[in-house]
Amino acid sequence: MATFRKRETKNGFTYDIQVKVKDRSQNKTVTKTMSWRSEYPMTEKQAERECARVAEKFEEDIKRMFTSSLPDIPDYNVTVAEMAEKWLERVQHDFSVGYYEIGVGAVAWMNRYIGGYKIREVTPYIIQDFFDKLDSERYTTYTVTAKPAFKEVLERSGISYNKFRTQYKLNTCSLVHLIGGKSVSMEYASCMAKVLRVDINKIFKIEKTVRPYAAATIARVKRATRCIFAMAKRQRLVEDNFASADYVSYGRKPKRNIKYLDDQQAKELFGVIMEYDDIRAKTAIMLALMTGLRRGELAGLEWKDIDFVLHTLSVNRTGCYSKTTRGIYTKEPKTEGSIRKITISELLTEQLKEYKVWYDAQRENWGDQWENSDRLFVQETGKPINPSTIHFWLKKMLKKADLSDVTLHSLRHTNITLQIAAGVPLTTVAGRAGHSRVSTTSDIYSHFIRTSDEAAATAIEDIFIPRAVQEG
Incomplete structure (x- = not known):
């Protein structure tokens, strides 16, 4: 039976509740305790009655815990x-x-x-x-750029670039950005103002922006x-999951905005790809645009995944990067449906053949220093690349094509929307994208499917009543 005793604290009376229960798994009696204090003003008798109710509930919960089949029962007072x-x-x-x-x-x-x-x-x-x-x-971001007075103060200081870097530990690349009119971090600007011994607002223009997460x-x-x-x-520590939607509101799910390139923009990017000098970047971005592979899937590709005879490409793994723990590592694809084999075009096959020639030459040049990872996209010595490197390649190409800065995943959206617009069956689109269910594809790209559906209706009408007849 639960027992409790009253003790006086600076915040009033607190009750210590104790329950003893038989732990049959260890064949011994276990004592569990908790403290309770009313959150509302009560008389002493009211508090004792409420404490008795709490103690009874505590005893029930403890007994329920120790009749559980769970081998590891955590402390009831866990935070x-x-x-x-x-x-x-x-x-x-x-x-x-x-x-x-x-x-x-x-x-x-x-x-x-x-x-x-x-x-x-x-x-x-x-x-x-x-x-x-x-x-x-909300969180606050700052855009910090140099005012005209910055160059004057910098020149008067007489501090060399080498001294900024060695004595004051300030990145000189950021200093070059400032002089060139680009923005720097607020932290860098504060350090620079301190070194120059001048008020930060005198030499820098600071624009503050508050944004929601x-x-x-x-x-x-x-x-x-x-x-x-x-x-x-x-683990029977709570009666129910009070964080579920049965008890709390999660708010309205925001509308998913898909960023992609339209057909004209995709053609412009493709033109830049075909003329690009770096064959690694050229091949990677061409693959992304023409297959819709995810970034990690591109980074995880190995030469054994490419069949040059049958013109197929297999996705069997994902290349990943962890900044805090493992560095560059490999894991299985996102879902079971992500493990797939897709057909690639003759143009893409020829590009991969050309890239393989360059790759083999690189391996030969590095000799014993080459790390034979078999990955398609590697660092200079053959080590697997950080997946973010592919996005860096894309940014350079977008800039050259004078296109808006989209992500690598936007090329995946572009590939899928172009397939839908071309009338490719949704089951085929889902299979090539690596979606486990066709409903995933239809949910994400419903707008494009509706547009394609309207075009199909028009096409059917044209079969029965040609456009020339309608207009006549």
């Missing part, structure tokens, strides 16, 4: 932060490095708001308040919170 750490351990064991690192960031954000609560104390109201505050959070960033924090409380529910 949200401690539960989050246990969840991260599970994520690290069961999921990819990338997913774990996203989880670490999401948990750090969550802990700022509710990490100190005991998991059993958290109510739907607390979680909803946390979610609402997340939605309203990306919807995807906020969604990741909410999703992690839901997963942590789901784990707590499975």
Whole structure:
């Protein structure tokens, strides 16, 4: 039976509740305790009656915990932060490095708001308040450029570039950017103003912008919170998952804006690709545009995945990069459907053949220093590249083509939308894209499917009533 005793604190009376229960797995009696204090003004008798109710509930929960089949029963007084750490351990064991690192960031954000609560104390109201505050959070960015006075102050200082770099540890590339009219970070500008011993506002123009966080960033924090409380529910630490949509509102899901190149822009980029000097960049971006492969899939390609006779390409792995833990590493593709074999055009096959000749020459030149990774896209010595390198190549080509700065994933969207516009069956489009379900493709590209559907209706009408007859 639960027992409790009253003790006086500076905030009033607090009750220490104790429950003893038989742990049959270890054949011994275990004592569990908790503290309770009313959040509302109560008389002593009212407080004791409420404490008795809380103690009874505590005893039921403890008994339920120790009749569970779970081999590892966590402390009943575990906090949200401690539960989050246990969840991260599970994520690290069961999921990819990338997913774990996203989880670490999401948990750090969550802990700022509710990490100190005991998991059993958290109510739907607390979680909803946390979610609402997340939605309203903003961050500030600064665009810092040099005023005309900067060059004058810089010249009067007499400080050489070498001294900026060696004595003051200031990057001289950023200094060149400033002189050339480009922006630098607020941190760099502050250090420069301190070195020059002048007020920062005298030599720099500072534009402040307040922005909301990306919807995807906020969604990741909410999703992690839901997963942590789901784990707590499975371990019988809470009655239910109060972070689920049954109890709290997640807000309206923002409309997904797909950035892509239209057919004319795609042709302009293709023209630049065909004339590009760097054969590695040329081949990688041509592959991205003509196959719709994801960035990691491009980085994970190996020569054994290319069949020059049958004109096919197989996706079997993903190249990844972890800044904080593993560096460049390899993992399985995103989903089971992402493992696929697709047909490639004769033009692309010929480009790959040409690239293979260059690749083999590079390997021969480096000799024993060459690291034989068999990857298509490698560093100078044959080591696998960081996937972000491919995006860097794309940016240079976009600039040369005078096109807007889109991401590498935009080329994937471009490839898929061009297929839909060309009337390629949706099942084929989904298969080439590596979507596990056709519904994934139709959900993401519904706008383009509707446009294609309208064109199909017009085409059918033209079959029965030619346009010339309609106009006549």
